[in-house]
Structure formats: C-alpha cells, structure tokens
Amino acid sequence: MPRDAGAVRWRAVASKASISRSVVLCQIPLTVIVVVIAVSAPLLRPGLTSDPAFDLGLSMILVLLALSVIVPWHELPRGSLLIVPILDFVAIALVRTGALEVQPALGVLAVFPVLWLMRSSLPPWVSLALTVLGSLLVTSWPLLGSFDPAQLRSYLGVLLLPIVMLCIAVTIRVMISGAQAREIEIERKDRELNDLLRAAIDRERVLTAILNTVDVGLTAVDAHGNTTLTNRQQELFNRLSGHDDGQGGSMVGADRVTPLAVDRQPVYRALTGETFADELVWVGDGDAQRALSTAARPIKNADGSIAGALIACSDVTELVEAVTAKDAFISNISHEFHAPLTSVLGYLELVMEDEHPLPGHLRGYVDVAGRNAERVLHLVADLLSTAGDRVRVHPRPVDLAALIEMSVRSNRFRAQKNGVKLKTNAQTPLWTLIDPLRISQVLDNLLSNAIKYSPDGGVVTIRAEESESTIDLHVEDRGMGMTEQEARQVFSRFYRTPAARSADIDGAGLGLAITKSIVESHGGSIHCVSAPGKGSRFTVTLPVNGEVSRMPQDSIGESV
Template sequence: MTDFIVDLVAKSLLWLQGLVLAGLVSCLIVYDVQFARTLPVALWILVALLLAAGWLAAVLARRKPRTSVVAATLIVNVGVFVGLRQELLPQTSLTVFVVAVPLLGMALLPRPWPTISVLLMVLFVVVPCVITGVWPTTLADVFFDYGTLVALVLVIVVAALGARALRRHAARLSAAHRAREQALSRVTDGKMLVDAVIGTVPTAIAVYDPEGALLLANPRAHEVACHEGYELASPAEPINSGGVFAADRTTPLRRRDRMLQAVVDGTELAPTLAWVGPPGHQRAYIRSSSKIARPDGSALGTLVVAEDVTEVLHSEQMRHDFLHTVSHELRTPMTPLIGHLDLLSERVAETDPGAQERIDTIMRSVDRIMTRVSELLTAADIRMELQLKPTDVAGLVGECVRDARPAAAKRDLTIRAEVADAAVALADAGRIRQAVSELLGNAVKFAVEGTEVLARCDRVDDEIRIRVSDEGPGMSEVEQHRAFDRFYRAPMAHRDAVQGFGLGLSVVHNIVTAHAGVASLAPSAAGGTEVTIRIPAL
C-alpha cells in the first residue's frame, strides 16, 4: 500500500516545480541585476534540461507515486541548483532557501531519505566552499549563511519527525479501521448465519428486546403464533382466541399460559406441552420462553421457542396402542388354554405320569408367556392407576427376597436382605412388590454364578430408599443411560441369549414415577450394578 505522505508529496511535485522555477528565476534576476552578468549558454542548456527532467519526473511520480520515483524527482530538482551553485556563489543564502524546498519534500519521505536530505543540504553549502576556497569572511556572513543552514536543517529534521509521527498515527488509524471492518464483517456474517440457521430449523424461534419489540423470528414462529391467535410483531394484541389446548387436547389454555403472553408480562414460561390448532388439525408443541441477559446482568431480550413434537407423541401413542392391543390379544386365548391344561392335568395325573410331565412343561412355558404378556401390559399402562395406602416397604422387600431365593439357588447365588425396622410409605403394595421383584429378577439373571445379590431398604430423611446390587459384569455409561428405555436390552443380554423383552427396568421406572419417586442406576461397590428406588416416606 502506498505511503499516504509519499502520495501527497507526489501530487504536490508539479506545484513544487513551479516554486523551483520561480526561485530559479528570482536567483537569475538578482544575479543579472546585481552583477550585470549573463549566464553561459551551456549553463542555460543544463538548467533547461534539468528543469525538463524535473517536470517529467514530477508527471511520472504523480502517476506512479512510489518512494523511489518521488525521491528521484526531488534529487533532479536539487541538481538544478547544483549546476548553478558555482555561478550563484555570491548569493549563497538565496540559493539555500530555494534548494530547501525539494529537500524539505525529501525529508517527508520514509527513512533513509530524511537523513539524505540533511546531508544534501549541508553538502550544497559546504562542498562549493571547499572546492573554491571561498568562505564567509565576516561575522555577519557567517551568521547569515550558516545560521540559515542550521535553521533549515532544523526545519527539515522537525518535518521528518512530524511525518514519522503522522505515519505512526495513520498506521494506528488504519489498523483500527481494519479492525472495525473485520468486526463489522464478522457481525454481518454472524447475522447471516443466524438468519440461515433459524430459517432452516423446524423449531419456532422468536427473539424480543426488553421493550417487547420483535428482533428476529423464523417462518415457523409466525405460523405457530398465528395458530395461537397472535401476530409476532404485536404480542400484546391477540387477533383472535386461537385454538390452544392443554395436554389432554380438550382444555383451553388460559391467556396467561399462551406462548407470547410471557413477553408481554415480562415473565418466563417453563417448557409446557400444548396442542395448537383446530380439532382434527392440531399440532403439539413444547413451548418455553426465557430471558437473555448480558454478562453484566442487564436485560438483552426474551427468547421464545416452540418445538413441534406431534410426530413423537403420535408415535408414542401408536406404540402404546400396539402394546395394549397385542397384550390383550395374547392374554385372551391364553386364559382358556390354562384352564384346559389344569383340567387335563387332573385327569392324567394318576393314569399317565409321562403325560403329566409333558403337561407340566407346557404349563411352565404358558407361565413364561403370561409373564411376558403382563410385562407388555404394564409397559403399555402409561397412565398407571395406583391403590395407595400405608405400606411397610421394608417388609415387602423382605418378602420379595424370600420369593427370589429359589431362582437364585439355581444359579448358585446368595441373596440377602438388609432392611430397616420402620420404612413406611403411602404406596401401592402390589406395584412396589412388582418393582422390587423386577430388580431382584434382573440381578439374579445377570449376576456371576457363585456371587451375592444384596437388597437393602432404609429411610433417609423424608424418603424410603430401596437398593438392589449384584456382582455382575456391570454396565457401560451408554448402557446406564438407556437402561430405563422400553425394549432396550444390553449387548450382553443378546450375546448370552437372556430371555426378556427389555421391559423390566422400564416398568420399574413407570411404577416409581407414578409414586412421585426417582429410579437411578450406578456401578455397585462390588463392580456390578446397583439400582436405587426413592419414594416419599409417610
């Protein structure tokens, strides 16, 4: 990039040439009038050639403002006076003033040209005196000639320092300007990216400033707001009542629970499910709004988000309906089958022992099928109804441990219970028994043969805690994360052909959640797995 001072000097060279010409003419006039002498023809030719060269160099420098070109032009101008210096020696001070003009321009150029300018100024005065042996003889001449030289040198030095400071300041301004341009470019690019992202995602997104003015929104947000009866740009002025219903799809939501009402009220809306739209064309959205704050805590705006979960809920409902239908369809033919097997067993028990053994095998298989059907029904029961009453949970755990001992003995496992004396909760005893039995059954299935399964029940503050741990192979972090998902089976269960649908822990989770409790899973102290149930104590 061209130095702006070099460019300025280059653009001033034509004016400088005029000053040089004027100064030269003045010198010649003084020379001619005072001394009544005429310059030799050869000197006139030299002066003309040098002036022509100066003008040509000035034109070239204006078109190509490079430091070297501009410096060469200034040196050509100095050369004009070098050619006349001998003849104009009696008028030394005047020629010094004239030659100072191009040298001052040279002082404004980048280093090393200011130094060269000072040297040329000194040499212009001193060298002719050395060559001719003519030096100022009086004090007045010394003061006038060399005082003028010193003053001009100081002017050149000051000009060079000023140009240097000006360049530094210009460099800082240029850097600041580039930084602003880069920042503006980043902001522009960031806005384009944000607009592209929010315009592409299926989630409805809208952002408002602290005064409730709309800053940005994607098309999906306009669509959802329209269904709710609002215009995004005017959240305080609903255009109609809209069709917004609670999770049951029939109860209309109050106005204060609408998506944009939080913007008007200056509050936040926790993630809530709502069905939006007319009956038969409803869409389900998880809607929320949250405040956006700057690092210093001052309000920046409000973010409103609505995520379409219609397909997820429809898929969940279809899976629930499928499980419920399949479970009932399987249980219906199994009931008469069990009854006929009981009758058949009574008739052949005494007459044909071999047939009885085969009937018992069939009955065990039927029992396994009924167990799986019961699991499916429990998994399908997403709205679990409980019969709550004060229940001795510790006693239930002890009973479940006793019931699980025969199955544990078949795998050479020791199963032990550690229960507190008082662990009472308002619970459905049948469901709690089912949950604990599921945990013990899993532990017996996956524990290493010859190890111990431990079931503990105690009261901690205001909750009952049930823990079942084994010394099995344990579970990876990914397996722990998915353990409570319906139909999830760990890779080891597939590898070892362990029977089951992968519904046991899912059933436990549903039962505990229905009791307002929490089920969690973690590695046991013995290296296996420990499942913990927490439910409110009575």
C-alpha cells in the first residue's frame, strides 16, 4: 500500500507540473518574438517603441508570461487557462496597431493563440469561433471608433487574416484529430499488447508449473545443442549425471559400465534428425545409478532444417530391477524343475524298455505320460527364452491335423473329468511348415485353458481352416468368459482375470504369454474374442510357409 500511495502522489505531482509547463511553453514563443522585435526596433524600425499601443501590447505579453509562470493553474478550473490565449489576441492587436506603419504584418502573430485554442479541450466549433473573433479583433482594432464609407475596400481587408487563421485552425484541427486517432489506436494496440504479454506470462507460469510437476525430465535444445528449456526433474537427472547442462555427463550404456559415445547420446542423435523412444541409458555412479528411458524428436523449421530438439527422460530404475528379478526367478525355477523332470523321463524310459513288457493299455498311458513330461521339460527350457521375449522354433513340414488329434487325446481325460465334450473339425491331412513341438504346446495351452475355464462343462470346439496364404486355428468354449479389457490383457505374462482368481482356478498366467510368443515366432498372430458368461474364442493365424503333396481328404470327425 505505501508503494501504491507513493505512486499515486507522484503521478499527481507530475500532472500538476505538466499543466504549468504546458502553459509556460505555449506563451514563451509569442513573448520571445515580440521582445526580439522591441529590442531590434531602435536599429531596424525607429520610433516603434515610442508608440503607446505597442508598449501596452508588449507589457501585456510580458505580464501574461509572468502569470503563466506564477499562477497555480492546476488549482484553478481547467477552462481558466483559456484567459491567456484570449488576452493574447488583445495584446497582439495592440502590438500590430502600434507597428502598423512600419510592420503591418505583425497580425500573423495571431497564429500562436490559435494553436493554443486548437489544442485545448474546447469543442471544435467554439475553438474555431474564438479563432475568427480573435483574428478579426487583431485586424479591426485600428478601425474601432471610426468608420469611413470611402474606405470600404480597406475594411474588407480586415477579413483576410481571420480567413487565413480559420484555414490554419481547420488544418491544425484535422491534424490533431488524426494524431489523436493514431494515439487512440496506439493506446488500443498497447493495451492489446499488454493483455497478450500478461496472457503469455500467465501461460508461461502455467507451463512452468506443469513441466515442474510431471516426473518426466524434459530438455529443449537449439540447433547448436545449447539448452533453451528444462524442467526440475531433468535438473535432478543432470545433477545425478554430474553434468548441469543436460548434455550427457556420466551417461553409460545398458551394461551400466561402458560410457555412451557422443554420437549415441540422445541430444546428438536428435540433432542429426533421428526420432527414437524407449532407449535405455544409465546415469550416476554406484548405488545412486539410475536407469533412464529416453525419447527424442527433432524440431524443424518451415524449410525442413533442424532448429533444435526435444528430449524426454523417464526414471525406470524400479521397472528394470523388477524385470531383472523376474528373469532371475524364472531362471532359478527352470533349473529347479529340470533335474526332477529329467529323472522322471529316465524312469519312464526304463519302464518302457523293461524285459517284462507292459499291457497295451498301460503302455499307452506311460507313453502319454512320457510325451507330456518331455513337453514340460521343453516348457521349462522355454521359460528362460520367454524372459527375453525370444522363442526358438525349428519349422518342418508337419500334418497340423495330426497334431490336433494328438492334443485332443492328451486332454481327453481332463475334459471328461470336467464334463467337457471336445469336438474337432479340420481337413486331414493339413500339411504346413511349423515346429511340431511348439505348435503342440500351443494346442495344449489353448485346450487346457478352454477346459479349465469351463467349470460347468459344455463343449470345446477345435477348428482348422486353410486359405490361400494362412491357416486359421480356432479353439472355442462356452465357459466363464472375460470382459473386452481382460481379453486384451490375457496374453500378458503372469496376468490372470479377477474371475479366475476368485474361482480359485490353478494357473500362473504364463501359458497364453508363451503361446503368443510361439505363434509370433512362426510369423503368425493370435487374438481373443470373449464375453462374460458366454465363453471365449481364441484364433491362431499361421502363414502357409510351404506345402507337400496331399493325401486324399476325409474328416477327422468328432471325438468325445
């Protein structure tokens, strides 16, 4: 408040000083010209200063200048200022009358009070009327009190100066109006610019607040790599890397040891026009080292040249450590499973090779157990590769229909136990180029899931359709089903639906993730369509990579 009050007082004082200064400045030019004429009169115009009318006019002008300086005009009504120019007309009339014989052109001095009137706040018609009357007073003063009809032509000459002054006044008024209009326009644009400036400041303040709120580090650089903008999170990353300008510092690669080469650092790559995302780098040292996922995009001018770049960094240390822990867990579990499974397979082989052969039906059971144990062993080996999103496949010509039949036989006992009926519909043989072990794994995963998630029984249908370039394999059930969102997430590792968890259905959430990886390793795709309470349909689409000669076709038929 004291500062605002002081500003108001200062503006008030400045306004008062401005009024007094304007009055003095308007009066000085007329005074200087008349004084110069009076001083030079003894040499140039003898007898001029001895005329009482001239002396009286000069005295009035000097007195008016003194009043302009002394009188506190800001304390008087604003219209009182017009007394000075009106009295100036009287003084000019006296000066002109006194010098009429030697200097009749002094009437032109009327232009000074005219200028003053035109710049006043009077209505235009009042200013013009005073201009004409004042100018007429200047030219008609010598004729006051006498009238000679013989001098009528001379009397008409008194109108010349008022007409000239009127024209000058109109011109000045037009110029002042134009200047005022321009001033108003400038003030309007100045207000608009101030509004835009305030809006820009507000937007910058909001943008700064947003940038400093997000947990993503942002850096903008110009074409030379100089930082033009950064946020608080990025400043923390820069301090962590030991480099305050965000240009790299102790940035190392994914191995957390090798320093990142200059041409592989995010800023350099972005300024060369490269766009990338999810590039992992490490900053810092020792226990304080952090993993950053970086993304960058160049900023281009209208002509396509690089004007700068924007780099974003996200701290993903916890995620990287979680993935590492998960991979270590899978690796340990795989090793723990490998030894007992190998032992099981060995004992099953001993049973099959025993000198006392098993009965036929028991031999079939042991054969199925051995084949499934072997698949489990391969599955354990695959856990390591799925941790790195890689599954190796060894395609060869295989009859897919035979694989379907084998998978149905392997899952028949479980289906009967759950009250599920298995149906197949496929042409036979259905030769294609696939890895039989992996595709058997896919079929077993899909069938076991369909049976497991049909707790109330029903029918599970397996269909295989061949087109010109693909083979579509459908596994459909009428079980508990899923929502659309759950169907999109069901291929994620370790994901299980809430309904499956609440129903206490066994599973680790790995089967469909491995299935998807195997299918994609074959160049195919898998998707799910499901609805709660209406079941699910999984569709595997495999490319026809090769064909062999076909045998006569018949239907596999229906299996129970």
